[in-house]
Amino acid sequence: MPVSDSMISALIELKRADDAGLVAQLTGQLRNLIATGHLGKGHALPSSRRLADDLGVSRNTVTYAFEQLAAEGYLAASHGRRPVVTADGGAPGDGVGADVSGARPAKPHLSPWASKLKQTDWPMSYQAPLKPLRPGHGDAREFPNEIWARCLRRSAVHAARRELGPVNRTRLCEVLAHYLATSRGVRATEGQILILPSAQAALTLIAAALITPGDDVWVEDPGYPGAAAAFRASGARVTGMRLDEQGMQRMPGLTAPKLIFMTPSHQHPTGRLMSLARRTEFLRASRPGKTWIVEDDYDGEFHYDSRPVPALQGLDAHGRVFYVGTFSKAMTSDIRLGYLVVPPALVNTFEIAQRHIGLIASSHVQEALAEFIADGHFLAHLRRMRRLYHARRDHLVGELERLLGEIFSVEVPSGGIQLVARLKRGRGDQAAVRRLAEAGVVTRAVSSLSLGKPRDHGLLLGFAAWRESEISAALRTMASCF
Template sequence: MFKHAQLESVKAWIGDPTHGALPLHARIQRAIRQLILDGALDAGRPLPASRALAKSLGVSRDTVESAYGQLHAEGFIERRVGSGSFVSGKLQRTPGRSSAPRTGARPGPAPAPQPGPHLSQRGAALFRDGGVRDFPAPRPFAPGVPETRGFPLHTWERLQRQVLKEHGTQALRHGPPQGVEALRRAIADHVNLERGGHATAERVLVLTSSQQAMTLCAHVLLDPGERIFIEDPVYHGARKAFDAAGLRCVPVPLDGQGMQVARLGADAEPARAVFVTPSHQFPTGTTLALERRLALIEWARQRQAWIIEDDYDSEFHYAGRPTACVQGLDAHERTIYIGTFTKSLFPGLRIGYMVLPPQLVAPMTVARTLLDGHSAPIPQLTLARFMEDGHFGAHVRAMRGVYAKRRDVLAELIHRHLGDFLAPTVPAGGMQMPCTLSCDIPERTLIDHARRAGIELLGLSGLHASDGGQPGFLMGFAAYTPAEMESAVEALAEVLRKSSSSTHGQGPRDRG
């Protein structure tokens, strides 16, 4: 059973008005999660039986079971048949955490002023100078492209008319460089509710894209020549942003549990940052294990380094709920969380965002003014209303169902028509499917031949920093109907057959 103080902490957490937007089971889950993270519940500690805890909290047993189920799915607890629930033995207390969970209550004495953030020389110069205050149809199988034909355009148009009627010509003026407050508030609510984050409107910076966010991180946080750890393989847009800033990218290999975080601490030469896609790694689709997330946070705390977390398509998961974002687990405020609406809504919207540690909000906002000044107010205000009225959540849920079916269709089509050439890995989420080549045709040759046949393929080899990457493709499925995919797969099969017969007379590899 919980000690009296622990039970009272859970009651205080779930009764705090600042958590009122969360469902009851989520409040219980996060309160217990915080007790575990703060070390108030040690590894291996038994938890109260769901019936007993429900009685103590005055809630239904199903509510407690839902909370325990999510804690188990995220790896915080273990459930043993006939024995009960226990804090996971893999977890260790992170030094520097308080002994009680945050409750959102107003603190007593004001904390001492924190030292200013350690910026790059370029970032410090941008902050000092004050910045500038003036404010095609996709082809199969291009990855990362959402379906736009089912977007509720009439709803969007209606909300935009409401915005124009309410704001008039004021909506035509320059917007604040940090973003419209209504949208920042809606984003913070979304990140907290859906991703388990710790966000406030004051910590959100609205941008045009996640690419802009990575460029800002590269230029503001690090100097040319400094090292940044990246996943191997890695999202090509991130690698290009870091290379353009003159950073030294250090690849870290992956396994079935994501980035091998232990290698960061074993590296003798320090690095100032790490870039990760923990919820749905690009391009492999793996999820970073909970113990590695906590180890990553501890590494950043010890080294005073930054974690750049790209949560690019976490809305689209097809089995249960996704694990909480790293930012929501980081009590030391070393994580920059990046999100985008390009994939969850439509690319033409051009709205992304960062949730920043408080000490980075002003430097990042000032630096942003030198890139494009601000994001257009009318789309921001419309999106804020779209989210507040529940349309965003409804659209994402609808697309989640559509994409899951299309993923299954593509997997079946590949097995039926391309089984001698490609081996797909069916992802648990996301909008694209990695497929490795099981024949001896050069990857680059196939990409070129497929493009001439009207098919877009993203090669996997080029996403690896090392030479050990297996050739293959990343095939997007979200934007294409089953009929469109079937036609494209048949065309791709013909391309592969022709390429196979013309490449030194070689056919598919013997996979037996």
């Protein structure tokens, strides 16, 4: 029922301490009453003097609100007359404007994509505080911020002089094509490289462009939950493939899927390196144009015990492999830059899809990074971090054996930024994670990274981001908890 004249002031509630000024509050609330149909077309509002008295505000406050609503087309206000509502609002409770009826908002009907996203606990499960021994990070404290700041500054200063090319075709593509060829054995022209805000953006783009609901996707089990979540949300049937010492295995009897996601350089979370035989087996099993492989090389820059093993993408002669990378681990996670090397046949489709979804990274930051890499700062930083992280890995392994050797067995990864400490007895890794978090040590339960019934129980521990003294202190706390 429309609101009577005398009820208007009762429906308006102004908060003096509110950040929004009184005029803004009054304008907004009157606008809502009109938009929701509580004040219908033709309804005469109280005079500014009367409303100001009722609300205990100055007359100017009310006059300004009326003027604003008149300018927006909600009211006709003329001097000496009560303003009249001119806009046709909806019926009360029909959902136009804010609801002042007090009714509970209706449950939104989400798309299948958003509904499926809500069924996973990723990324919530990855949002623990940044404290020792949280996995998944390099040490941001070691990043050469002064040099990076100079690159950023030069990029901004030169912005006006840069030629405006197609969106996202910056010098970074060219520099990255050279870096990936020489350091990771990736075979790609710069035209195949899309710069994105993250590796996760690359996975979402691949899922959006390739997955039809019902398609089969294979992932590693245990594996990276962000990938499973992205493919599931697009409607894929995601199946986890067990690991052995050579990495992901092909389960016998399954027909080839639409897509296989893998982390062959350092399997996430175990850090295992996929053998050459296994890489070849997967490549043979993926028919060109039918089965795609997505290689996520999230921390492939960090190898400690031997020369880095080249990317699987470099072995592919038929354009079946997407290669995904990120600067989140090699630089800092807040740099928000990743990339996707797209098979030649799909470059055009992916460029269009990227533009539609709007997953474009800032060209200022891209230019700064191109300079950072071209001038040798990136490789210098990697060299320094390799030495540092290598020592931290060895320190963590030594301390784990010394202080917690009875409880955990450690599989020492040949590279990467984290390792798995397996529980020798028992299966309570999730309870252990909770207990340790209360004591101030952040870890991740390996069983939570499985799609089905977990076989492995243990803790994923980060070593790259933490100083040796921090690692020792965290392990002493762990020892006192077990």
